[in-house]
Amino acid sequence: MSDAHNLYKRHFTSAEESRAAISKLQDQDSYKLAFADNDFLMQDDLRHVRLQLEYLKPQLVLEQHGVKATIVVFGSARFLAPEQAQTNLLQAEQALTKEPDNMALQQAFKLAQRNLKNSEYYLASQQFSQLVTEHSNKHQDSALMIISGGGPGVMEAANRGAMAAGGESIGLNIVLPKEQNPNPYITPHFCFQFHYFAIRKMHFLQRARALVAFPGGFGTLDELFETLTLIQTKKAERVPVILYDKAFWQRLINFDMLAEEGLISPQDLELIQFADTPEHAWQLIYDYYQLGQAQLD
Template sequence: MAKHDRDSNRLFYSAADEVVHAEYPEDVVCGNPQLCSPAYRLAYTDQDFMLTEEMRSVRLMLELAKPEKTLQALGISQTVVMFGSARTPDAEQASIDLAAAQSGNLSDTEQKRCQVAVEQSRYYEQARALARLIAEQSPACPGGELHVITGGGPGIMEAANRGASEAGAKSIGLNIVLPHEQYPNPYITPELCFRFHYFAMRKMHFLMRAKALVVFPGGFGTLDELFETLTLVQTKKVQPLPILIFGKQFWQRLVNFEFLVEQGMISAEDLALFRYVESAEQAWDIIRESL
């Protein structure tokens, strides 16, 4: 029996082999209506077909399978998810922006915005510090190394990937295509930098290996990710895990959880699904004790 192109242990040629076999010389294709027809393309190489509404379920499966294959191959089985605003600057940049606003005689509103950014920048530094602690200390914990995983963008996400990178550890970024430009932050390990179309698949990957969830102040996206996780734990669709919310003052002003209890919308014991934290060290102690 003839040996196959790539793997002599396979009886069938691989899909990659078949793509090569399916190619025709240009002079053969030219003028041949059958070979030029879209119907003749291999289904999995036909982008027009793959992007049709009917193939949505297949595209969902692909977004589940591609990162999963890579993470398994690299032996990544435990993660700490870190969410937060893409707009939170690091302390140095926040100070520069505030000084520029003040010296440029900008409006009180703009100066106030810059002042708030300076205050919020402490969360960038805490996220960075926590990721560094996770990278440096988790290999000695039961179960082995934890990898930081973020949404892959700027702000808090950048801070977390940055902290892991500064400790010499790999970290994961799950970027998503948006109508406006978005680029992955430069601190994500390149082979662990993934891009999604579907929010649902992206959020599923956040939790598939999660040992803890750490949530920093943020907007709609952060709230969405936090409350989806709380719902999954509350309804016992996932195993309980530490859900740590950074900045009690911020979150209590934003969400009145006690009011939900008073109105009978959640149970009093649901308040135990999460904990407030104020420092990277406090958060890491809780995560480590839960392992």
């Protein structure tokens, strides 16, 4: 019998035909859930969504863990740990001994000497963070968590000091052309990564109860002056802003000249304090909040 007129053709679509049709649809980008479609989220028109997500992710995690008050530690990523700096100096010295007239080795030796000297800042950052964390472990009513940029140098030292004291700490990494890997001392569930500097800086300051700036380069200066500007313009509540190593900062920036020229008011100079030891830096914060007498709000 002929089925030329489709009189006896299968009435329902077969399962295989349905599966094939659905498969073709599912393979299309348009079928993907919007929040699961990375190509869609990476479009320029979605920048505002990415900004919001980058703000919300750390915000929710920190809220869920009850993190309310932090101390921000800024400083150069280029300072080495003392043990590494000492090793590098010994190696440079040995190489120079074999070729004392080699200009490149002479330069490497001078660099290693400078790095060993500057490793004092790494150690100071580590000791300061250890002091803060030891206090926080004993006094939960006035606990302060260390937060750093999450990278090497002063940042690593800050997270390392918190870990040495048996406490937790936060690291806010940033995606850079030369990849910045998180240092191994950050508490894993507080290790965040950012694309946008602006959102990262918001998270630095949102819970900040103090800022300690060790010597550093453009990044440190950027973060320091943004903080001072927010406090000066009353966009943010005043908190202690402590510059570590008074001689370094006074050689780098003539704050008094800014006041003398009327570019800032004399009262603005009071926003800055100096410390030359980890103990002094912590004491300034301790006294500002009267931690021996009262709880943090």
